[in-house]
Structures are given as C-alpha cells and as structure tokens.
Amino acid sequence: MTDSEYTPPEIEAKWQKRWENDHLYKVTEDSPRPKWYEMTMFPYTSGALHIGHWYAMAPSDVHARFRRMQGYNVMHPMGFDAFGLPAENAAIKNKIHPFTWTMQNVENMRRQLKSIGACYDWDRELVSCLPEYYQWTQFLFLKLYHAGLAYRGTAPVNWCPHCQTVLANEQVLNDGHCERCDATVIKKDLEQWFFRITNYADEMLDFSKVQWPERIKTMQTNWIGKSQGTEIRFGMEASDDKEIRVFTTRPDTIFGVTFMVLAPEHPLVGKLTTPEHRKEVEDYITASRHRSEIERLSTTKEKDGVFIGAYAINKLNGERVPIWIADYVLLSYGTGAVMGVPAHDERDFAFAKKYQIPIKTVIAPHGWKGEELTEAYIEPGTMVNSGQFDGIPNKQGIEEVNDFIESKDYGQRKTTYRLRDWLISRQRYWGTPIPMVYCPECGVVPVPEEDLPVLLPEDAEFKPTGESPLKYCESFVNTTCPRCGGKAKRETDTMDTFMCSNWYYMRYTSPGCDTVPFDPAKMKYWMPVDQYTGGAEHAVMHLFYSRFFTKALRDVGLIDFDEPFIRLFNQGTIVYQKHKMSKSRGNVITPEEYVSVLGADTVRAYLMFIGPWSQGGEWSDTGINGISRWLNRVWNLVAGEEPAFHDKGDPSAILELQRITHRTIKKAYQDLDSFHFNTMLAALMEFSNYLGNVRDSKAIDRKSWQEAITTLLLLMAPSTPHLAEELWERTGHPYSIHQQLFPSWDEKLLVNKQVTMVIQVNGKLRDKLTVDASIAEADAKQLALEQERVKNYIEGKEIVKIIFVPGRLVNIVAR
C-alpha cells in the first residue's frame, strides 16, 4: 500500500522536475490574458536562505499563483542582490574572492529557492554583481549624470581616524564607534557623488498613483519633511556687508528673539568671532567635531554652546541680539542658523535658562497677566510686545508678519525639506564602479557608453586596512582620458548597493538584452509592477530610492510611467524564541530540515497559517505538525480508500455539501485576494474536516463527492502546489492543475434555508432556535416569548420592547 502514502519529498521532486522541463511558468508578452506583474524583494546573497526568507517568498508565490488561476498572465521573477559589504568582509576574513563567495552563495540559494516550488520564471533570473547587469547600472548612472541629476559635492561622512577611511552608516556601531577597530567615528568632509533626489521632493509627496499602506506613505512623507516657513535676514552690528539668514516656521515670534544660534560649521562663524572669544569658539568646534553623530543628535543631551562675541540686529525692532554657536543647530537643515525665541521654543528655553539669556514673552497664553513663563509656551495665543502686531491672534500674525517682512525686503516665505540629496559613493571594492575618469587636462570625464562596462579588476588585494582595494589597484586606476587620450585616473568609489535595486524590476522584463538596459516594448507590456511585497524596513530606503529613480528615468526619457510599484504589501517579521532570526543570535530555522521530512508544501502552508501575514508571527516547532497532519488527512481523503457512496445521494445532504463547498470557495477567493492566508487555510481545514464527515455518512453519490474533491484540490493549488498536482493526477484530471481557473461560487447556493436564531433577554443569551431563515418578525417575536427559558426571565416584568434582527436574533427588553 505504499502507493497510497503521502511522501512529500518524492512527489515534490517529481513535479518540480516536470514543471521545469515543461517551462510551465515561463511567461511571454503575446498572451491573450491580461498581464499581472507580481514580485517580492530579491534576497541579498548572504549564503543561505532561512525560514524568514521563506516567510517573505512563499505567501507571495501563493498570491501570484492565485492571480494565474484568476486568468492573468503572471510574471513572477526572482533574482539576487549580490553586491555588498559582507562579501568583502568574507574576502578579508577567509581569503576568498568576493566574486567566488557571492556566486557560491547564489548557487546554494538558487537551489534552496527551487525547493519552495514557486512559479518563478527562472529564465528571467538576474544577479546584480555580474557585468551583464552592472554595465547597465553604470549606463543608467551616466544618463542621470548627463541630465544633471548626478553630481560631485562635498559632504560630511563617517570617518574612522584609526582606520583612516570612510565608513558606511551600518559600519558605525550604535554607540558611535567603528565596528572594526572600536575607535570613535567622527565627521569629515569628503568629495562624494550624489543624486539630486531633492529635485523630486514635492513629486514624491504625491501618492495618488499608488495603493500603498498608509504607514509607508507616512514614513516617506516624514522623511521628506516638507516645512513651510520664512527665511529672515538679520543685519550685523559690526559690519553692513554681512547678514545672517535664519529659517523659522514661527515668524509671529520674531519680536521675542533674544539670541541667535549658528551651527558650529556655519561659514560665517570664523569671520564674526571676536578675538577675545576665538579660543573658546575654536575649542567648541573641535570638541563638537569629535562628538559622534549619536551623541550630537541625542535629544536628552543638555544643550550647550558658546557666545562668539558678535551681535546681530533684529530689523523688525532694531534690537541687538547676541550670536552663539551650538551643535544642536544643524548646518544641513534650513540655513544652518536659527533665531532664539526662548519664550516659545523648548530648546531655546532650556538654552536661555542655562546661559541666563533674557526670556521675552510675545505670544500671550489665554488669561496671561504678564507673569514670567516657567516653560516654553508653544500653543496658540495673542501677540504682545510685538509693536504694531499687538493684539493679533498668532496664527493670523504669521501671515501678517510675513507680509510685512516681504514688503520691507527683510526676507521671504520659504519651503524647506528635511530630505538631503542621496550620497551614493562607497569606498569599497564590491559594488558597481562609478564610470568616471579624472583627467589632469579635462577634469571629470564620464566614461563613454560604448566603453561600458567598467569592470571590477579581479586582481585587487583584500587587506584589512579599511581602505578600498580599488584605490591601490594600479591596473584599474590608471587609464586614459576618453576625451584627450592623455593619462588619467579612474574613480575608485563604487555605488551604494541600493543603486542595484533601483531598477532590477525593470531588468526582469528584458532578460539577456545586450543593447539597452531594458526593451521598451517589453517594458510597455509589463511595467509598472502590479503587486510588490516585502518588508517595511525598506520604507525610506529601497522603496524610496526606487520611486525617485523611476521619476528620474522618466525625465531622462527612458520610460513613460511615474511609479514603479502600484500596489505594495508589507509582510511582518517571523520570530523564533521571541527574537528576529539572525545568525549571530543562533536562532535561525533552516528550511531544509523541515522540507526534507515534511515537505515544502507543509512549510509553505504552515508559514501562511501562523497568523496574519501583515503581522508576522512566531515559528513553532510543534505548530507545523498540525499542517502536516492536515495534508495527510487530505491525502487520505482523496487518494485513500474510496468511500461507500449512496446511489443517488440524499438531496438535503447534497444541497448542504454544495452550500459548504461554495461558501468555502468564496472565503478562499476573498482571503487570497486580500492576503489573509491564515483564515483561508482555516476555512480549507474546516472544509476537508467536513468532507471527512460526509464520507463517513454515506449520504452522498459518487459525482457529488468527486465535484467536492475537485474543488478542494483547486482551492489548495496555490498554497500546496505539489500535493494538489499529484492528487489532481491521481483523480484522473489532465495535467496541469496549475493551468486551471480558480473555481467560482454561486451566491444562490450560499443561502441557508434554516438558521440558528439567538434569543436574548436584556442582551443576554437565553435560548437558541432553529428557524426558517425567512421567518417573519411577528412570528419570531412570538416564538421567542413562548420559550420556557425565556419565560423564566420575563415573568413579572414589563416588556419594554423587542428587537428583531432578521435571520439572526430576537432581543426582549424587560424591566
């Protein structure tokens, strides 16, 4: 009887091989079906997939398979995010070349991915570290460069004084120390490559063309940080030719300015500092440069600063205002200078208290009688001590002060953004080389498109010096100028790996294309992505950069759509032993140990069953047994001993079987459509449990039974593709179940003639009756009042009213 045993490893291997040989999931652009492009974020080539990867990929595959069964021409591609720092660290540690390390991982991960049994079109696979891919990353960089969207500028970067190199943010530990040598990381100004993402700040606030979770849209909106305010010019007491510009959202408090603060790096600091304060100021600047970013940005740190000896003039009231520097003011935001209004700003209040700077109230709280404020008052109020603006509500005052300032040319309304341009330079080997050349004669010269790719040299040396191996690779650095032909040097920085993921979803449309990054006709057919799934941790990184990049490529003229991903769904995180899985914590679940015994279908279904996909969940070693048992029960139900059939079938039993079958179809359809996989599986379990009872009842004819079983298999096909395919074959259906349409339901069959009516007295359940679903209100009420149990509760009481909810309940209100 081995033939009737469920042996997942055997049947899974069998079907995976067959699907691959038949190219069952290959998609082309000439299908009569409507297209559907569904993808999940490609994995980083860290070495092996753990169950967390499966948690992202398996349900996404289920959804893609569901769309196939709905009749779409579904493209569901897979690839590898293959550039990045871990490969370089592995090179240093294990003396293995990053390319070798990465490609070994790709091979291992591809093998693992194939075991999921997903409907990936493997012909479209891409690996971002291969020249056939990254030459186009370079190509697109050049397009942005020529459009003025890529530029070279100076930026403060993380600098480790011990390793003598720049560090990426992720290489700086939380306490501000270098991850490699533990020295304190400081900021240093270096020439870097940037993308003008700020050009798109306003357009990126517009989410009208996407259906994304509110959460992600809010995070991106906050990240852009658009702020409407006023830029105001303050004169200098000592010199007429200098002025300080400040940015404020509270011009209504301009009469309350009692000091001014510049960022320590502000260019005017050196010029304005008086000789007697110079030493103190320089010491402060040096100290703040050595403070780590974390320390400097800590909101709990007490605000400190030093007076530079100079005074500015508030043009609105002619008052002289002492100028300080303090590192809570950031050079990168606004103008790098703020006006200090201690009465109406918490930070300014704390600063003024510490240094005994006067606090002048200019916005009166309701019922204020001139008493000193004990804390900053930031609520609305009436303007006081503000000259001609006295008595005006401050909200209105903002506009009136703005009008006045603009009429006098003291400043103007201005919008600022928290968003900064995207710094894409990385001082590393294992990334896409930036295709630029430095020529002593011609300056910065882009590599011509026909000379791409600029290949990574294979013979670079990896030493733990903390510096980019490219910089010391003579064969790479020394080149000729594309313009004058003279001796020149290559750019040795490589691109941020987020550059690879900026456009990989476009490349999937045109695998192997070697004349352009993507084929316009294929792009027109597939793009944009209809459904993207992945973790929310990329909200202001990959998901943000890709929106920018899409808009930039549109403006360069390469594409004609505005948004890369129409619909976005974020799955939650799977945890084990209450923690996120990670190698360092040692709580990683490897899929193989379960796949090889229980099967991929069981693992897929269990991951879907843990809880709502959007919420994540905890892996349970015993919980998965429930799914395994269920799939065995389904197997026995379908492939086990044939049940004893009734000749014609009991009509009421058949009707009920139909009702439950169609109810299950509807539930499965709607749950799959909305990513509610856990409740879908619960419904399928109920259905199969019910079928088990039906089988034992002997009240059903052969045909009705076979219909129900066929439906069950079709409903299970997206979730457990191998099991469904095997049983599909065993029940005599032609190959393949994965080319069938999802069953549809008939609303008429869902209606139950008999329902359970709940009877309540004062809202408490007192009885239940089985009645006709169509029972009339009067009949229901009378029936309720006649029940013995009900009588006990209403005896001697006055019936105030009776609530009737058709087909559901009667509630008797008695006092």
Added chain:
RNA sequence: GCCGGGGUGGCGGAAUUGGCAGACGCGACGGACUUAAAAUCCGUUGGGAGUUUAUCCCUUGUGGGUUCGAGUCCCACCCUCGGCACCA
C-alpha cells in the same frame, strides 16, 4: 517626546465590521488500536459555582461612557512591538 501597529484560553490566532466570544490549529488530558512505543483515529479542554444531569455566574489590558446589545464605537489610562527623533 512624536507617529503607527497591537493587547482575546496554557500557546498561535478567529469573530460576516455593533448581534451566539474563543472558528481553525498547537499543547494537554482521557480512550481505541498495539506485546510496547511512535503514528493514526475518537472524545474532553476559558474560569468558577452546582445535586458534575438540569442550570447559573464571570470572562476580550485597566477604569468610565454610548447602546436593547460592545472584543468591535467614544473618553481617560497602562503595557508592548515597530518607526522617527534637537528639523528651528
């Protein structure tokens, strides 16, 4: 501090959006099968009272409120998990 998700049995989680709280599954307990164990199958399983049959009371983080009726709506608070955090 601000923004967002969440708090329901021993555990993971359901609940047609205001109408039978605890679907489905795990675990546990009891039974069948077995020489035995595993697997499988059948029962029981929120807490309490009770003549352990009938029946009743309590129960969705806490405290109030609205309603015939609240896990679901409103107000206040507590806890928890994410994200942002001196943005002037």
